[in-house]
Amino acid sequence: MKEDTQSCLWQGFSHSKSNDILNRKLFIFTGKGGTGKTSLALAWAKYLIKKKRKVLFNDVGQNPDFELRRTLNVPYLNLDLSSCMKDYMAHKLGSVIISNWIMDTSFFKSLFKILPSLGYITFLGKIIKMLQDDQSLTIIIDAESSGHAQTMLESSFNFKDIFLSGLLVEDLHHIINYLSDKNNTTIFTLCNPSIMSITETQEFISQIYDLGIPEVYPIINNSYYKAGINNPPDFIKKKINLEKKSVKNTGFQEVIALPHLLELEDVKIINELTNQLKEIFH
Amino acid sequence: MNSSIKNKNIEIFCGTGGVGKTTLATSRALYLSRLGKRVLIITIDPSKRLKQILDINETDIGKIKTIDSNLFYQRKNAKESSFDALLMAPLETLKFINNLNNISNDLQNPILKILMRPSGGLNEIMSIVELNRHLQSNKYDSIILDTPPGQNFIDFLEAGEKIHNFFDKSFMEIFKKFSNSQGLKTRGLFSNIVSSGISKLLSYLEKVTGNIFVNNFIDAMISIYKAKNSFLEALSVQEKFKTSKDCNWFLVTSVEQQKMSEALLLKANAKKYINDNIHLLVNKSLTPFLEKWKLEVDEKGSLLNLKNVLSKREQRFKDMHLSGFKQVVFFPEILCDSPQEHVFELNKAWEN
Numbered sequence: 003m004k005e006d007t008q009s010c011l012w013q014g015f016s017h018s019k020s021n022d023i024l025n026r027k028l029f030i031f032t033g034k035g036g037t038g039k040t041s042l043a044l045a046w047a048k049y050l051i052k053k054k055r056k057v058l059f060n061d062v063g064q065n066p067d068f069e070l071r072r073t074l075n076v077p078y079l080n081l082d083l084s085s086c087m088k089d090y091m092a093h094k095l096g097s098v099i100i101s102n103w104i105m106d107t108s109f110f111k112s113l114f115k116i117l118p119s120l121g122y123i124t125f126l127g128k129i130i131k132m133l134q135d136d137q138s139l140t141i142i143i144d145a146e147s148s149g150h151a152q153t154m155l156e157s158s159f160n161f162k163d164i165f166l167s168g169l170l171v172e173d174l175h176h177i178i179n180y181l182s183d184k185n186n187t188t189i190f191t192l193c194n195p196s197i198m199s200i201t202e203t204q205e206f207i208s209q210i211y212d213l214g215i216p217e218v219y220p221i222i223n224n225s226y227y228k229a230g231i232n233n234p235p236d237f238i239k240k241k242i243n244l245e246k247k248s249v250k251n252t253g254f255q256e257v258i259a260l261p262h263l264l265e266l267e268d269v270k271i272i273n274e275l276t277n278q279l280k281e282i283f284h
Numbered sequence: 285m286n287s288s289i290k291n292k293n294i295e296i297f298c299g300t301g302g303v304g305k306t307t308l309a310t311s312r313a314l315y316l317s318r319l320g321k322r323v324l325i326i327t328i329d330p331s332k333r334l335k336q337i338l339d340i341n342e343t344d345i346g347k348i349k350t351i352d353s354n355l356f357y358q359r360k361n362a363k364e365s366s367f368d369a370l371l372m373a374p375l376e377t378l379k380f381i382n383n384l385n386n387i388s389n390d391l392q393n394p395i396l397k398i399l400m401r402p403s404g405g406l407n408e409i410m411s412i413v414e415l416n417r418h419l420q421s422n423k424y425d426s427i428i429l430d431t432p433p434g435q436n437f438i439d440f441l442e443a444g445e446k447i448h449n450f451f452d453k454s455f456m457e458i459f460k461k462f463s464n465s466q467g468l469k470t471r472g473l474f475s476n477i478v479s480s481g482i483s484k485l486l487s488y489l490e491k492v493t494g495n496i497f498v499n500n501f502i503d504a505m506i507s508i509y510k511a512k513n514s515f516l517e518a519l520s521v522q523e524k525f526k527t528s529k530d531c532n533w534f535l536v537t538s539v540e541q542q543k544m545s546e547a548l549l550l551k552a553n554a555k556k557y558i559n560d561n562i563h564l565l566v567n568k569s570l571t572p573f574l575e576k577w578k579l580e581v582d583e584k585g586s587l588l589n590l591k592n593v594l595s596k597r598e599q600r601f602k603d604m605h606l607s608g609f610k611q612v613v614f615f616p617e618i619l620c621d622s623p624q625e626h627v628f629e630l631n632k633a634w635e636n
Contacts, residue, residue, distance in 0.1 A: 035301010035433050036541045063435050065549060094492045104488055112449040116406065119398065147301045147433065149329075153401075164394045165494050194302070197621055198336065224540075231590060237573035238590075240619045248621065264593045266542075 020283045024053070026188045026217075027133045028180070030143045032151035032206075033192030034199050038223045040064070041268065042192060042260070043144040045275035047076045049283070050140055052276070060129070061144035062154065070268055079141065081128060083121030087114060090124040094169050119157035126158065127173050130180045148191065148206045155181065155189075159213050182214045189218040195225045195245035195259070200252040220257050222249065228261035258282060288635055289563060289611070291316050291426045292532040293419065294524055298554070299536035300546050301433035304567040306334050307623065308536055308615065309430040311630035313367045314356055316426055318631070323367040324348070324418055327430040328411040328440065334430065337623045338369050346376025356628040368424070370414065375400040377410040380417070381511045395497075395504035408432070408440040409447060409515065416518040437550065441557040444522045447515050528561035535609070538567040539597050539617075548607060564609040566601045568617040570594055 031043040040061070047059045058079040059071070071078050084105070092101035104110050114121055129141050145151040158177040165171050181187050189210065193203040203220050210218045226234075227242045234242065249255055260278055265271045297309040306327060313325040327334040334340070338351050353365045375391070378400060382389050389396070399406045411429070418427055431437045439446075490498045508515075524530040537547045551562065574595055579587060605612045618629045 036303060036538070036543070065435075065546075091488070091492060095488060100488065104485055107485060108449050109485055112446060115446055115449075116399065117395075146435075150436070160398055164398075164500060165497050169492050169494075171494070198623065199302075201336075232586065234587075234590075235573070235577045237570070237577070237617075237619060244619065244621050264590060266593060266596060 023188055023217075023219075024050075024283060026184075026186060027139070028129065028141055028143070028187045030145050030151070030155075030187070030189045031192070032145040032148055032189065033221075033223075034194070034202055035147045037192040037194055037199065039147075039192055040144050041272050042190070042221070042223065042275055043142055044071070044074055044076055045272045045279055046190075047142050048074060048272065048276045049279045050142075051076070052280075055140050056136075056138050057140050057142060058132075059142050059144065062125070063146045063150065064144070067268075073269055074272060081125060083118070083125050084114065086124040086128045087121050090127065119153065119161060122154040122157040123161060123170075123174065123177065126154070126177050126181070130177055133180075133186075148202065151191075152206065152209060155210060155215065156213060178214070182216065184217040187215070187217060189215065190221055191218060192221050192223045195222050195227070195249050197248045197252060200248060200254050204252065220254070222254065222257055222259040224262045225259045226262045228259050229264070230261065289532065289613075291319075291321055292528075292530055292561075293426060294415070294521075294531040295426055295428045295534065296431060296525070296531065296558075297429065297534045297536055298431045298437045298550065299433065299565075300541070300543050300550070303536045303538035303541060303543075304615075305329075305433070305536045306430050307337065307626050308534070308565060308567060308630060309428050310334065310337055311627045312534075312634060313351075313369070313428050314353060314365075314627055314631040315634040316428075317353060317365040317367040320365070321425040322423065323426050323428065324370065324424045325367065325428040325430065326370045326372065326411060326414055326418075328372050328407055329430060329432045334369065334371055337627060340369065340371060345371045346373030356624045356631070370418075372407055372411050372414065374406050374410040377413055378511075381413065381514045382507075384514060385511045387507065387510045389507040390503065393500055393504050393507070395500045396507065399504065408436070408443045411440065412443050412521060413514060413518040416521040419521060419524075434546070434550065438553055441522075441525075441554055444519045447519060522557070525557055526559050528559045531559060531561065533558050533562040534565050535562055536565045536567060537601070539570060539601060540568045542597055542600065544600055544604060547604075551608070560608075561610055562608075564601075564604060564607075564612045565615060566604075566612060567615045569598060569601075569614040570617055571598050571614060572616050574598065 029043075029046060031039045031046070033039050043061075044059070047057050050057050057077060059076050060079040060081050062083075066078075068078070088101050088105045091105060092098045095101060129143070133139055133141060145154060158174045158181070162171065162174045162178065165174065191203050191206055193199040200220075200222075207218050207220060225245055226238060227245050231238060249257075249259070260275065263271050263274050265274060295312065297305045297312075299305050306329060309325060309327070313323045316323045325334070335342075335345070338349070339355060340349055347370070349369050350366050351369050353367075378389075378396075379391075381387075391397075415427060415429060418424060431440050486498055486502075489501075535547055535551060537543060547564070574591065577591065579591060601612065601614070613633075615630055615633045618626045620626065620629075
């Protein structure tokens, strides 16, 4: 990726830009492990719901906390990779019975475990179809951490060269077009304010951008320097200085940064994040 | 407090993402090497943080690299030692297996290429093969395994079942037929095997994915199938995971993240694969700083709240010793930006 595109991608959002982003249909949240993806994705859902948008939330490859989702009143779309694959096969072969039969053979079970890409493709395909069938719908995907999210996003690109024929090809192009259209899809990738975390995020953004997916934005989360602590003790001061140094040395000064929240309960954290998003995106 | 934990043949670090597994595992390698142990650390995690910590080049991935302890304490005058490190590259492991079995493969096969990518689905299985290979060599007192986060760790534990499934009876039959036949890529082959249920399966797959995929897929599977003995042999190593004589388990978590329930869930899900010798390592603990921090009388209000919240986060982990861990060990937050210095500071914490 060229450097000018890179620095352009890492800028914050201007007002007009943030209005644009709000109109997207598909939001994917990823990032390094433990950066608060799920909390921010849920806060984003709450924020859009408050804006009277029709929102569905889905996570990938995790053990979701259903009670938290119920408490927050975020509508949950319970799609998993293997059921998407089953539906897809049933649709393409015109028979639910055959699809159930083949998907339950150990041959296919191991095939999909070893080639998770096939599941990812049908999962994204199904979500995109839902979005196209209902223009008023917005879907938020709480994806896995960056490496696996990358596998998910790459899968349709990788496989289009392998499936030169077959019923899948057209569908692959459909997914690729949807992901590559910045009027439809925005990806947020989270990092902590440390050099390691930011560097990994920058690598991820370049790789996704190189696939042809244009709208992928970094967000710095958990920053003490944004937490507004007056007269902090020495060790917090030291933390703040390290954070600021990391952000500066990696050229991430313009990137949106969310504060470390001094809360203990998930619900309170998510509500506070929702308020933060309101201030950023209005 | 905790007497230092005795090293075992296999030491496995697991936990959710971003808690510092790799840094802690590396600090363990450094610590053991300073005790004079011969140590190998294998990282399965595709995020390759170890590469940054150990200053390893892209070209060294998949090969054993000897790491000099000086990397971690330049100008600190400590006794010199070294340990070996291996960053998993599934393709390198496959090449090794192929050499061992005298197999010449088309490594350009597109399915094989996807399978061999990091997080491509075979990483976990290949790491078991590497672990077994280096255990057999008897070159090491301890092999430290740095596993991928969360669900991918369970994938690692299930690698054995995956291999079994993969070489499942019906699956083997079909590939025997294919590998014995000439002209593998002719479509006519499918119609020749009408009696087998597998041919029906493949024909359905072909309908959806096209025959090029199916042919490539069969080629890829056959080449893996040819090396099946190496895979099946490696499975024996998983038995060792279950005995406390051979294997230490370290579940890593971090005060920063407060993912107590995730840690316990991981432990519960892993139960049938591991032994009782499981230690909870709590990373990024602020306790040493909080103990030194005395609030002035006029500093109540928000700073008091800060102190209370941070102390409460620590306390939650201190209470976890009741949850069936052999030991709960705290590692302090290291306030510096050099990853090597992190490793060095953490290595000291293993001593007590």
